[in-house]
Amino acid sequence: MTLTKTLLGAAAALALTSGAALADPAIIFDLGGKFDKSFNEAAFNGAERWAKETGGSYRDVELQSDAQREQYLRNFAEKGFNPIVMAGFSFATALETVAADFPDTKFAIIDMVVDAPNVRSVVFNEQEGSYLAGIAAAYAAKGDTVSFVGGMDIPLISKFACGYAEGFKSVKPEGKVIVNMTGTTPAAWNDPVKGGELTRAQKSAGSEVVFAAAGGTGLGVLQTAADEGMLSIGVDSNQNYLQPGSVLTSMVKRVDNAVYDAFTQGENLETGINVMGLSNDGVGVAMDEYNAALITPEMKAAIDEATAKIISGEVVVHDYMSDESCPAF
Template identity: 35%
Template sequence: MRLVTRLLICSLFLFACSLNALAETASRTPAKTVRVGIVLSVGGLGDHAFNDAAYAGIQKLRQLPGCIVDVVEPGDVAAIESGLEFLAARRASLVAAIGIFANEAVRRVASKYPDVPFVLLDSVVELPNVMSVLFNEEEGSFYAGAFAGLLTKTQNIGFLGGMVSPVISAFEKGFRNGIAFVNPQAKLLIEYAGDTPEAFNSPETGKKLGLKLAAEGADFVYHAAGRTGLGLIEASRRSSFLVIGVDGDQSGLAPGKVAASMVKRLDVALDTAVRAVLENRFKGGVLTLGLADGGIELDISRFNAGLVTPLITQRLAEVEAFLLHRTPASQSTSGSDRPGK
């Protein structure tokens, strides 16, 4: 389909350009070796979401001349700090961490090593040597909500979050607004898996809540729940609802059952931070990546392409245009801002 193809081509082109820029920079400074250390988030590799998306970006970095990447996979939140300490003590050129559960650890370790650059993905620590890269998950979730709102037949749509936090609340808010933007009659059913970090690492809970949402009539369920979302996807195999995945492309986990994924381009974020180090222009601060920056995208599964008619494609293009050109005052989901039916 043209919309998705265009988005994917643009994203691939942007990343290819940035990868080439990195390679060119590295070739101009062949004597410089960049050692990047990254501490993954709780849940670890195999979550088919944030950690795996980060690891895909790491693999691309490893292709660059002179770029060495060390990866620490913490067993729990407490292990994040020791991982950061280990990497910073080795005087890494850049130390990376992921998510809100790394906040305090990054704050403490970055304060202890003020000459070491840190990048924190998907959360914020305000220190001179910390680059905080946020993704506009509210914008991406809005797009996902519009997708579900246009395709729902039951007028019941589900949202499964890990635990309540500012980031996950932004997912929920954006998804709700995206649904209302195209289909104000649809109802949003909400479930959260728990109130501790373990809520992102419980596939069994995800399966149970997925079946509960299906029993309540949801025919699309969007999740922001890490490994817990794997249970939701498993539940979809036993029911008629379709899943909208998150962070990475999850369509391969259940072909035909994961209709789309709201992808956060961690590879783009890591690329941005490493390039800043290579070019000696790294500085602390907050950078937000959205649809216009190639930092997020809605990846519609090729297994479900038949759901997306030319009319749906047109409507999604209208939603994309709204997101790309809106101002803060235009974020309302009511009135003439809503695309025609």
């Protein structure tokens, strides 16, 4: 009997060890879904790239409500998925609780810092890429007015708006940047009708180029801009293809790389704060066949010059989140 128990114990231990060694990663997408053509979809693309390159498998889930954040996190941790990636800052409170309960599980949160020994916090210098988008808008606009449509009215989105305004005013110091946010709740990420309404109002106020940092709401901005004869700027994923000839560029945020890197490191995920900016290809502006006709040599040269100066430190773009102020507003 003792021998049987010992053998069974050893088998169980081996099974647990094998399971741990081969633990699959998991990702939880934020409200708006993994096919939002923006932030969540960039995260999904990173997970898919990892799966295709490695032949590995992962589990994913799309939130339907804020109340599910801790539930899904805890469920994945209990089932042994490792690491678990969260696409979005709104997971922070739930993660603080769950990470403490599962110290042997690694977690990665995108767009927020959670101080825990088993958490990687991935943040982006969105202001740097947005600065380049502002330069593009300044060269594309015949007049002196452009605009910005944000999703939820939070400091992170003002970070995009501020960088955009700084870049625009580096070319047109007396210019005007109209800034509107869609709302104050998570529903603001998925309201394309409201995005379209704001875009039309901005055009009436003189805007020629609109930058949308609004998740699914931004799809309404891009569509309306195309309908109204304005130029638009996409965000997070490369959205140039959505309205060819109307999307001036997209401020890409390499959320895909953040997910891919986390999945690749697996259970050996390096924790702490990971900052992604222009210097490590974390952000940038998209150039491809869909916007080639809109990018003039002068615009491209100005963007390249600003990129080099930001990377070298000669130009420091203000981070709105550092003091919740913007010198360009």
